[in-house]
Amino acid sequence: MKMIVGLGNPGKKYEDTRHNVGFMVINELNERFNGSFKVTKYNGEVSTIVHKGEKVLLVKPLTYMNESGQCIRQLADYYEIPTDDIVIVYDDLDLPVGQLRLRQKGSAGGHNGIKSTIQHLGTQDFKRVKVGITRPDDGNIINWVLGRFSKKEQPDVAISIKEAADALEMWLTADFIQAMNRYNQAAK
Numbered sequence: 001m002k003m004i005v006g007l008g009n010p011g012k013k014y015e016d017t018r019h020n021v022g023f024m025v026i027n028e029l030n031e032r033f034n035g036s037f038k039v040t041k042y043n044g045e046v047s048t049i050v051h052k053g054e055k056v057l058l059v060k061p062l063t064y065m066n067e068s069g070q071c072i073r074q075l076a077d078y079y080e081i082p083t084d085d086i087v088i089v090y091d092d093l094d095l096p097v098g099q100l101r102l103r104q105k106g107s108a109g110g111h112n113g114i115k116s117t118i119q120h121l122g123t124q125d126f127k128r129v130k131v132g133i134t135r136p137d138d139g140n141i142i143n144w145v146l147g148r149f150s151k152k153e154q155p156d157v158a159i160s161i162k163e164a165a166d167a168l169e170m171w172l173t174a175d176f177i178q179a180m181n182r183y184n185q186a187a188k
Contacts (some may be wrong), residue, residue, distance in 0.1 A: 003057040003081050004029065004168055005072055007090040007113040010045075010062045018133040019065060019145040021161070022089040022113075025131065026058050028165040033058075042074040051172045057081075068113040069120030076121070087127040087171065088117055089164060091145065095132025098156030100164055102180040103128050127176050129164050 006022030014020050026047075030037065035047035035058060047058040057079065061071035076086060090113055095101055105125040108114040118124050136144035149157050163183060170179040 001055045001057065001079055001081055002085040002087075002172065003059060003072075003075060003079070004087050004089065005059040005061065005068070005117075007065060007068050007088060007117075008060060009064050010060070014146065016148055017146050018149060019091055021091045021131045021133060021157070023060050024157075024161050025089045025129070025164045025168070026060050028161050029168060030058050032165065032169075040075070042071050042078065044071040044075060046075070051169075054172070056172060065113040065116075067116055069116035069118070072117055073120035083121055083123055083126050086121075087129060087168060087176075088114065089129045089131065089168070090114060091133045092130035093133060093135045093141070093145075095130060095134070097132050097134050097149065097153045098160045099132040100160055100167065100183050101130040101132075102167060102176065102183055103130070104176060104180070127171070129167060131160050131164055 004026065006026035008014065008020035008023035030047045033049035035049045037045040037047045040046050043061060043063045045060040045062060049056050049058060057075065059075060061068045063070050090111060092101065104127055107124060108118055167179040167183040170182065
């Protein structure tokens with residue numbers, strides 16, 4: 001069993017915000033596999049899909065971004081999913097809108113959802129798909145990440161969501177290194 005987690009904040013207020021691009025990627029995958037989300041006792045919306053005979057959990061934590069690791073850890077423990085079979089999808093200020101970067105491990109880089117995930121999993125060694133949201137010109141990070149993409153950015157965001165979902169499907173079919181090679185090159 002594998003688990004793909006998209007980071008974001010629950011509720012209509014945060015829907016389609018930059019910080020919720022992880023949720024958007026999970027929704028894209030869920031649609032592709034005709035999944036259905038259910039709220040679990042582990043503070044997350046979970047859809048269980050089957051890819052080539054293997055169960056895959058698609059997860060949107062409902063703990064808000066800064067406590068995402070709680071839900072991730074509880075689900076990983078309950079389903080006995082090793083860290084190597086978990087991928088976290090989230091927004092990255094240091095990438096331009098429309099670009100992806102896949103990594104096998106790394107630091108939190110200032111991202112509170114990843115800080116929480118590292119804290120709760122007890123390791124930085126988990127796969128990630130970073131989706132670019134670019135930095136604001138005025139330096140106001142909080143308003144930026146909780147704001148929506150401009151009309152000009154929306155086509156690039158749509159492409160990056162599709163490509164992130166494609167990369168995750170490649171991980172499920174082949175391996176993460178192949179997905180990194182293909183989608184990190186495309187992001188240059």
